[in-house]
Amino acid sequence: MPEVKVKVSKKGKVKKALTAVICVILAIAVVATVFISVVTRKQNDTDENLVYVGGMLKSDTIEYQSESAKGLEKNPVMKLMEMIWYFCSFGDEKKHEKQTPPEVEMVKDIPYIDDGNLYHLLDVYYPKGTASDEKLPVIIDIHGGGWMYATKDLNEYYCRALADRGFVVFNMSYRLVPDVTVDEQLQDVAYALKWINENMSSYPCDTENIMLTGDSAGGMLSVYSEVLLQSPELREVFGVVDAGIDIDALVLTSPVAYMKDGAISVYTKLLWGTDYKDRKTYNYMNLDEIIDYAQLPPTYLITSSGDSIAHDQTLKANELLQSKGVETVLRDYDKFEGKSLPHVFSILEPFDEIGTSTIDDAVEFYRNVIEENKTAQVQ
Secondary structure, eight states: OHHHHHHHHHHHHHHHHHHHHHHHHHHHHHHHHHHHHHHTOOEETTSSSOOOBTTOEEOSSOOOSOGGGTTGGGOHHHHHHHHHHHHHHHHHHHHHHTOOOOOEEEEEEEESSOSOOTTSEEEEEEETTOOTTOOEEEEEEEOOSTTTBOOGGGGHHHHHHHHTTTOEEEEEOOOOTTTSOHHHHHHHHHHHHHHHHHHGGGTTEEEEEEEEEEETHHHHHHHHHHHHHHOHHHHHHHTOOOOOOOOOEEEEESOOOBTTSSTTHHHHTGGGOTTGGGSGGGGGSBGGGTGGGOOOOOEEEEEETBOTTTHHHHHHHHHHHHHTTOOEEEEEEOOBTTBOOBTTHHHHOTTSHHHHHHHHHHHHHHHHHHHHHHHHHHO
């Protein structure tokens, strides 16, 4: 009998320990849920100092949440990522505070869709002192931010650096997940490209030379948009308008264009909607699934050894494009001054020595494309 009592006592202790562990886990889960809910609470779009993270804007007049994305905002992965992007915004703000961008002509907050939505705006930049009859090559930029974070303002300093080098630069915002899905972001980009195509004559633009560029999520949106520009079939699948604009070169910085592959797909597949498997776009979520619908122009790809998010994806995209006969240049940057260069380093730090030289090299690529096109036209 004494031995039986000891065994019962041990079982009781184990049961109590398990109960305590479960209670601690539940308490942490409750605290974490409350914390995330507080951090990601909605802001009125008329407030000052807005943090632009998908799912965090509300309005008395604008419906930010699309029907297509309903339910996505409740997904725990989305809620967690909202919090992560929220805190990322403060780091990016500190980077901007330390930078001094060049003075350029700026026309800001132009609605490319006149619906009052704060994400349907773009900016135009070009060099100070540009003559009224001067025509400058065009660059169109699409910012990154994991499809869930930021506006054109994140890339403003980068775009001003480009404009200061002798270009007219268009810099667009687009709606964010989980308010919308990725295909709706591509719809926004198409409308912005259409607006640019129809309004370039109002700015000192050389409409015969246009480069499209984007970083990270923006890199994916850029290369997809170029394919959609060429494919009526895919425009129907994705529901985008025909922007009618011709792109002469692509510059893709750390593009994340394989959204079904790897550990990151736990996040990226959801960006197409909770029912992504049932959507028409499911068969086109990776770059290799859409590449045969277009012939891409000369393409310049940038990544770095410290690019933990998109290094392998960038190399994979380069191999794919080369296999399809696309003229590509890959710049895979190693360490600089003993330090690994992080994801989209030249976009976030455009005035550092390595950021400056990286942008110079990409611009030189574009200028070479312009010269090659001129030579081909003469012949």
